Amino acid sequence: METDCTRDELRGNPAAIAPLPAGTRLLHIGPHKTGTTSIQGALFAAKDEMARHGVEWPAGTRHPMEAVLAACARTGMLGDTPPTERHWQRLLEQVRATGRRTSVLSSEFFADAPDDGTIGRIVEQLDGDRGRVHVLVTLRPLARIMPSQWQQYVQNGLRMGYEDWLTHLLRKPPYEKPNPSFWHRHRHDRLVERWARVAGAERVTVVVVDDTDREGLMRTFEALLGLPKGLLSPVPDTANRSLTLAETEMLRNLNKEFRANELPPELYSRLVRNGAVMHMKNTCTPGPGDVKIGTPRWAVEAAAGIGAEMAERIGGMGVRVLGDMRLLSAGPEPATGTEAGPRIAPEVAARALYGALAAAAAVPVGQVRARTVHQASSGELVRVLGHRCLKRLRLR
Structure with a gap:
């Protein structure tokens, strides 16, 4: 893996992570199910304290979802009122009001930007002075994302069972049914490639989330933003828990x-x-x-193979990598079929x-x-x- 990172950076050691330059506009694009809700809650809860350390959270809510959906030309959840360009323009005004101070935005829906043109428009509109936007991508093993993403799709009206859904994703080309957004979000190598192609590889950081370190993502954000250790803390959010x-x-x-x-x-x-x-x-x-959603062995193995392939491709893109890329081919224990x-x-x-x-x-x-x-x-x-x-x- 060829990067400019130190070995400690690759292991995700926050003490060894060099902070981004003052005045950076850090754009966390997710994707979904990679700790986004947790970090958004922590950033929003600490926004006043962060401001005292020179870092602004320009959004007026924990998650400026409507604004980002509008920027990516996406409709909202099933039955919700569609967002408008007015939501995005209001967020842009709030970002510009931060002036030369460091600021951070986080939304997993940035990962849904459909093409290079949309990504370019987002980066250009957020970037008052060229070179200020830095893109942050958080990644988790695919096998851990799949059950969470399936139940989230069910919450938006999906009627297909889990194993049938996995079969369409992993065994039935072109792998786009019933949810085309899944691979657009979670073919992580292509996601990183799209944003690096537009923003520049030197302005993209990939963070591999270690599920065994519950607060590791908090410490990584603190290090990148130059914040004191321990300033960000998880905020309980029962409304975001996964369904059984x-x-x-x-x-x-x-x-x-x-x-x-x-x-x-x-x-x-x-x-x-x-x-x-x-x-x-x-x-x-x-x-x-309560029985959790279990992934069959064949799907865990298929996800591990895709994860290893994605890790190898990302490692050759010249982007900054924090964390252990080998985790992308890891996953939970497969379902045995004996569960109640x-x-x-x-x-x-x-x-x-x-x-x-x-x-x-x-x-x-x-x-x-x-x-x-x-x-x-x-x-x-x-x-x-x-x-x-x-x-x-x-x-x-």
């Missing part, structure tokens, strides 16, 4: 019913994803007896159902932009639901 196999299968079967009955996407966004699923994730914590079948607990199903009912009571389906159920208190939801039930009884 039983929860995902319940939702997948609901998706089948939803599609078969041709219900409107707006209804799915409000009652299912932001109602039932969000309430279930916020109020139910998986226990040791997915069974959802009655209280979990009840909480999911309540989430949908509460969302129906609190948010009129015809209302374009309204609060989701997790943004309202339980007292509010109960009052609204009770009021609506009484009103309907009187009408009858």
Whole structure:
């Protein structure tokens, strides 16, 4: 592997990582399921303290998703209101307001930029002075990404089972069904190549995330930004937890019913994803007896082979590499086929159902932009639901 990094840098030793020049605009592009939500939460929570050390978080939220979706010409999640160019322009204004200070932006949806032209426009618009944007790509082993990405697609309406989904991704050319975005995001060598081709290899850093070091990514960001060690800390986020196999299968079967009955996407966004699923994730914590999504051996082995190939290609691109590239061909223990079948607990199903009912009571389906159920208190939801039930009884 030919890079300009020291051996300690390649191992991801934060003490040996040279910080980026003052005034850099660090652009973290993900991709998905590589620690993005964790680092976004930590950066947003520490934004005031970071500013005292000369580093700005220009976005007004933890994740400027709408702005980035607009920049990448992408629609939002199923049933959500499409973002507009106005969202992106507002974020650009906030970035420009940081002046000559160092700033950092993070969104996994930057990885969805469809082509060189879009990437070039993003870099140029963020780069008030040429050479200030530095692109950061975080990577994890493909075999660890696949189950998380499948259940995330299910949360956006996917109806295909996990093994069938893996078969399409890994065994059926051109490997684009049912989710073309997967390989656009997670063929990591091509992702790095696209951004390096536009921004320049010298302005791209690849960080290989070590899942055994829970705070390693925090320390790496601190080192790159010149922040004191320990300034960034993980922020608990139950709404971002992965679904168990039983929860995902319940939702997948609901998706089948939803599609078969041709219900409107707006209804799915409000009652299912932001109602039932969000309430279930916020109020139910998986226990040791809950079955996780297990990947079959053939898929783990296929992912390891692709990971090794991607690592070799990235190593020859001339980009800065932090971490052990050999981790990209690692993965979890394969599923044995002896695990208990997915069974959802009655209280979990009840909480999911309540989430949908509460969302129906609190948010009129015809209302374009309204609060989701997790943004309202339980007292509010109960009052609204009770009021609506009484009103309907009187009408009858």
